Amino acid sequence: MTPPTDAVLEVRSICKSFGGLKAVQEFNLTLPRGSLRGLIGPNGAGKTTVFNLLTGVYKPDVGSVVLGGREITGMRPFRIAGAGLSRTFQNIRLFGELSVLDNVRLGCHVRAQHGVFRSIVRTPFHRGEERAIEASARRLLGVVGLLGRADEQAKNLPYGDQRRLEIARALATEPRVLLLDEPAAGMNSQEKVALRALIQRLRKEFDATILLIEHDMGVVMDICERITVLDYGKTIAEGTPDEVQSNPAVIEAYLGADADAGSSHAASKGGR
Amino acid sequence: MEKFLQTLIDALAVGSLYALIALGYTMVYGILKFINFAHSDVFVLGAWTSFLVAVAAGWGDPQASAGAGREWVAWVLWAATIAAAVIAAFEYAAWKRRHPTDAFSLNRTRLAGSLVLVAAWGWAALGLAKMAGVVKAWGDNGLFSGLLILLCAMATCGLVGFVLERLAYKPLRKAPRLNVLITAIGVSLLLQNLGQLQAMFGTRPQRMPTLLPTDAPLATIANVKIMPVDVIGAATAVALMFLLDFLVHRTKFGRSMRAVSFNPTTASLMGIPVDRVISVTFVIGASLAAAAGFLYGQKYPGLNQTAAAVWVLLGLKAFVAAVVGGIGNIRGAMLGGVLIGLLEFFGAAYVSAAMRDVYVFSLLIVVLLVRPSGILGRPMVEKV
Amino acid sequence: MSTLRSRSVEMTPAALPTLVRSVWPLLVGVGVALALQFFAKPVIGDFYAKVLLDIGTSIILAVSLTMVNGFTGQFSIGHAAFMMVGGYVSGGIVYYGSLLAWGSADMAGGALSSMIDGREAPFLTWGDALFAGSLVAGGLVAAVCGYVVGLPSLRLKGDYLAIVTLGFGEIVRVLIQSQTSDVLYTVEEVKETAWYLMPTKVGGALGFSGLPFYSSLFWVFLGVAVTLLVAYRLKDSATGRAFLSIREDEIASEAMGVNTTQFKVRAFVIAAFFAGVAGGLFAHSIGVQLNPGELGFLKSFDIIIMVVLGGLGSISGAAIAAAIVTILPELLRNPEPLLKMWPVLAGLAAVLLVAAVVCAMTGRRARSLVAWMCIVLTLLGLGFGARAAAAAGHNLGDYRMILFALALILMMILRPQGLFGVREVWDRSLWKGIADSFRAPPKKGGTNK
Numbered sequence A: 001m002t003p004p005t006d007a008v009l010e011v012r013s014i015c016k017s018f019g020g021l022k023a024v025q026e027f028n029l030t031l032p033r034g035s036l037r038g039l040i041g042p043n044g045a046g047k048t049t050v051f052n053l054l055t056g057v058y059k060p061d062v063g064s065v066v067l068g069g070r071e072i073t074g075m076r077p078f079r080i081a082g083a084g085l086s087r088t089f090q091n092i093r094l095f096g097e098l099s100v101l102d103n104v105r106l107g108c109h110v111r112a113q114h115g116v117f118r119s120i121v122r123t124p125f126h127r128g129e130e131r132a133i134e135a136s137a138r139r140l141l142g143v144v145g146l147l148g149r150a151d152e153q154a155k156n157l158p159y160g161d162q163r164r165l166e167i168a169r170a171l172a173t174e175p176r177v178l179l180l181d182e183p184a185a186g187m188n189s190q191e192k193v194a195l196r197a198l199i200q201r202l203r204k205e206f207d208a209t210i211l212l213i214e215h216d217m218g219v220v221m222d223i224c225e226r227i228t229v230l231d232y233g234k235t236i237a238e239g240t241p242d243e244v245q246s247n248p249a250v251i252e253a254y255l256g257a258d259a260d261a262g263s264s265h266a267a268s269k270g271g272r
Numbered sequence B: 001m002e003k004f005l006q007t008l009i010d011a012l013a014v015g016s017l018y019a020l021i022a023l024g025y026t027m028v029y030g031i032l033k034f035i036n037f038a039h040s041d042v043f044v045l046g047a048w049t050s051f052l053v054a055v056a057a058g059w060g061d062p063q064a065s066a067g068a069g070r071e072w073v074a075w076v077l078w079a080a081t082i083a084a085a086v087i088a089a090f091e092y093a094a095w096k097r098r099h100p101t102d103a104f105s106l107n108r109t110r111l112a113g114s115l116v117l118v119a120a121w122g123w124a125a126l127g128l129a130k131m132a133g134v135v136k137a138w139g140d141n142g143l144f145s146g147l148l149i150l151l152c153a154m155a156t157c158g159l160v161g162f163v164l165e166r167l168a169y170k171p172l173r174k175a176p177r178l179n180v181l182i183t184a185i186g187v188s189l190l191l192q193n194l195g196q197l198q199a200m201f202g203t204r205p206q207r208m209p210t211l212l213p214t215d216a217p218l219a220t221i222a223n224v225k226i227m228p229v230d231v232i233g234a235a236t237a238v239a240l241m242f243l244l245d246f247l248v249h250r251t252k253f254g255r256s257m258r259a260v261s262f263n264p265t266t267a268s269l270m271g272i273p274v275d276r277v278i279s280v281t282f283v284i285g286a287s288l289a290a291a292a293g294f295l296y297g298q299k300y301p302g303l304n305q306t307a308a309a310v311w312v313l314l315g316l317k318a319f320v321a322a323v324v325g326g327i328g329n330i331r332g333a334m335l336g337g338v339l340i341g342l343l344e345f346f347g348a349a350y351v352s353a354a355m356r357d358v359y360v361f362s363l364l365i366v367v368l369l370v371r372p373s374g375i376l377g378r379p380m381v382e383k384v
Numbered sequence C: 001m002s003t004l005r006s007r008s009v010e011m012t013p014a015a016l017p018t019l020v021r022s023v024w025p026l027l028v029g030v031g032v033a034l035a036l037q038f039f040a041k042p043v044i045g046d047f048y049a050k051v052l053l054d055i056g057t058s059i060i061l062a063v064s065l066t067m068v069n070g071f072t073g074q075f076s077i078g079h080a081a082f083m084m085v086g087g088y089v090s091g092g093i094v095y096y097g098s099l100l101a102w103g104s105a106d107m108a109g110g111a112l113s114s115m116i117d118g119r120e121a122p123f124l125t126w127g128d129a130l131f132a133g134s135l136v137a138g139g140l141v142a143a144v145c146g147y148v149v150g151l152p153s154l155r156l157k158g159d160y161l162a163i164v165t166l167g168f169g170e171i172v173r174v175l176i177q178s179q180t181s182d183v184l185y186t187v188e189e190v191k192e193t194a195w196y197l198m199p200t201k202v203g204g205a206l207g208f209s210g211l212p213f214y215s216s217l218f219w220v221f222l223g224v225a226v227t228l229l230v231a232y233r234l235k236d237s238a239t240g241r242a243f244l245s246i247r248e249d250e251i252a253s254e255a256m257g258v259n260t261t262q263f264k265v266r267a268f269v270i271a272a273f274f275a276g277v278a279g280g281l282f283a284h285s286i287g288v289q290l291n292p293g294e295l296g297f298l299k300s301f302d303i304i305i306m307v308v309l310g311g312l313g314s315i316s317g318a319a320i321a322a323a324i325v326t327i328l329p330e331l332l333r334n335p336e337p338l339l340k341m342w343p344v345l346a347g348l349a350a351v352l353l354v355a356a357v358v359c360a361m362t363g364r365r366a367r368s369l370v371a372w373m374c375i376v377l378t379l380l381g382l383g384f385g386a387r388a389a390a391a392a393g394h395n396l397g398d399y400r401m402i403l404f405a406l407a408l409i410l411m412m413i414l415r416p417q418g419l420f421g422v423r424e425v426w427d428r429s430l431w432k433g434i435a436d437s438f439r440a441p442p443k444k445g446g447t448n449k
């Protein structure tokens, strides 16, 4: 099967600096529909910042983001979510006091009508919509394997389950492109295998287009078709897993040319 | 011209007091990132403490101010002293059992250390109050007594600030900011209503004895009398502010304060005693508020009961000053205080006196909408 | 894959059964309100009827504030201002409306609006209609103010927003206090005054006197029923989840497609509406004189105490706390009704104690049992303390603010989420702690907090 070639997400040379720190420079990306792209790089390379720029948390200094032929640069995050870009967070940001089911139901929010008046009066359509939302939320919980814990508070889930719940919540927005920020972080090897299967399943069942940040090279090299490598905000390589692995610039970025570079990386990790 | 000058003098005098109070809000916000709602009540406590001390020292009309003796203060101090001694003995024994050979210092006892500090501090404040009485008996013109009363009020409120922080805020160091804000509101309500108890200050307004002559202006410019209370009040405020500015920007302790304000976690990793810095910050803020309370009472001797809304409004204006100047920024608080004073007094004098609170709050809303970080503040962004 | 919309249409139920399901809770509410007005009031007597009236108003206020502070996590501390706006609008409409329509501002309501027994009156009159209309009008004007106050929340968070709401409340108070003048007493005076000056004739700093006492148990508890129903239905819908998600994590909420600014403003508007209605009810309550000085931030703090103690985000919690906070001063003033129940309370405490000891001996966790025992014992202690104080010539009710302030501080330190957290009284997970005490001991290390 040949992959379809039309680009669903196109990023044209976006840049972002924080004060003097150039967190992302001239970042370009073209994601064909149904593709799975890896985004890797050492800590502090600017990967999460790329996600924040795409989803509207930060506004790019220059450059543009086009989703499904529609310019979304500089739009507010909720509009971007409505346009079809959804994400998970590296530092998990679930709605802790709410139930697992409610977390996913909230994801459906963006596709729902949710009038205040309708909720108060409970019109027939409102009731139908609530049922439809619950049905799709339960289906998604089934996909990520959390159906049994639907009524627990999200903050009480173990770490790995929380990460999968974030994925379910992001899927509930029915995104065109799904951004996953280190979904395997903190998972044990068993969970990682399950996660890999889950991602494959998402591609098959939901035709998901995925941009994946991941530190676990086993996962990335195994499932991604192409990989982009960032270092100090710059794109230093792009290609198939094999090409990237043999790229000298990438090896240097990861292993460090010498001890000095290593320690400066450690320093740039700083903050919190 | 006359009106303008008079307004200017009042505005500067009161503005410098706003600045003093604003410093407390700003320092606490800078370090703990929450609005210490109870700060205005500490200011009120300062005013009332100085009233009690002044009356006990023999100032004012002896008939009008009955019931100024508060023996229970001494009882509480005795209780604290005895408790401190007993607990210290126990902690010493326990410590000796575990470390038979090491030298012992009070720093090693946790509860007793604080208690000893509190008791000694309380006795010192009481001593200052007694000294004010002695000085008055010698026949004093008010300046020296005023200084003693000021110090006593500052010491008392500093102590209260210390205890409040330890009991109410410290357990919430890691709690969400909203919870701390609610606690602060609770503490504020507690102080207001405790102050109204008969054993404290009662529910009736009182008249603060004025220590400085009210009929002999220092100078007269264009028919406007410049009164000693304005000059000395503003001078005291400015002196205290310079002292604080020196402390924060020029000393080692100030450096640790700024470090904690920047990032408490990192500061503690660098070996800065974060808890102690926070305590001292509260103490400084509270004693500055007490000074403002004393000076305010000298300028406007009618003291309202502690839960009166006017007090909260005064405190809020000071808070607005802190926000306008840029919260977390010490020089900003001073600037903001003077600005608020000018705005309020000129608005009241030239537009409408009834609306004086409206100007201040409107300014607050405008500043928050246009430049939420204030004049001298830096904007903050949340990392995702 | 089909869209959510098409699936929703597929699942839409038939209209008629839906109508029944939508309306019956309201009918029950009306029934309860009628029962309170016509059956309960004569039984419990005037004093407790008045206490019940105050409880109802407090519940409306607390539940409406819950929608802002509890659901969306914005911290408004100027809620009394909306109450004040609603009260003055409603009071002005009723007072001057009655004056123009009937020549006098006396109460012209029917039995439905009567708090006085034995008054001969028809069931419903035009006076009642005027009153009900004025409540809605007061609510709407307050809602407009809510919109205005909600706007800064687009840019401000947490404490800053709190201060702005407080500032707004003070501005409203000062404006009413200083920019309005005496109430007009006769029809001639009203006719002589230009219509656009009428809103300023509401009494200034002295308060709006002469308002007829329309607020009866029926109207107040009708308001309570509507407020509870609206709050509950909002919470249990897409809108409510959007509210709660903002409170939990604004950034994630926005990333999931919630227009956070819009929902925050919505919460403010709805809450202000109900606070306005409560203000109208308060203004026409027996024994109340509408006064700007009384509705300052101290009143707002009262409402906050209720919301925080009940649990930020819990509707039933806010309602229960509102009832307790309103009754407690009365009970402390006169603890006899509470002390009549002392054998029950003591028995309950004893049962809890025995259960806790048994649980502890069999190695089960008994913490929640002990906590509930402490609550019961505190109640009992307060009752006896109040009686002892009364014997010594003191009134513990005067110390209510000290007690509430202490309760607030202790609650934040010991149980920061409030009595019920976001959950409702009937949520089973809330009582899991007690149920767990009786179950097998948890496995080592397998406890989740």
Ligand SMILES: Nc1ncnc2c1ncn2[C@@H]1O[C@H](COP(=O)(O)OP(=O)(O)O)[C@@H](O)[C@H]1O
Pocket (backbone or CB within 6 Å): A018, A021, A023, A041, A042, A043, A044, A045, A046, A047, A048, A049, A050, A268, A271, B381, B382, B383, B384
């Ligand atoms: N809001 C911000 N303000 C200042 N610096 C930031 C901000 N967000 C990210 N950075 C900095 O940008 C750099 C890239 O961070 P990030 O994108 O999180 O890296 P990573 O590749 O590990 O996800 C880091 O040096 C980080 O400190």
Ligand SMILES: [Mg+2]
Pocket (backbone or CB within 6 Å): A047, A048, A049, A090
């Ligand atoms: Mg990252």
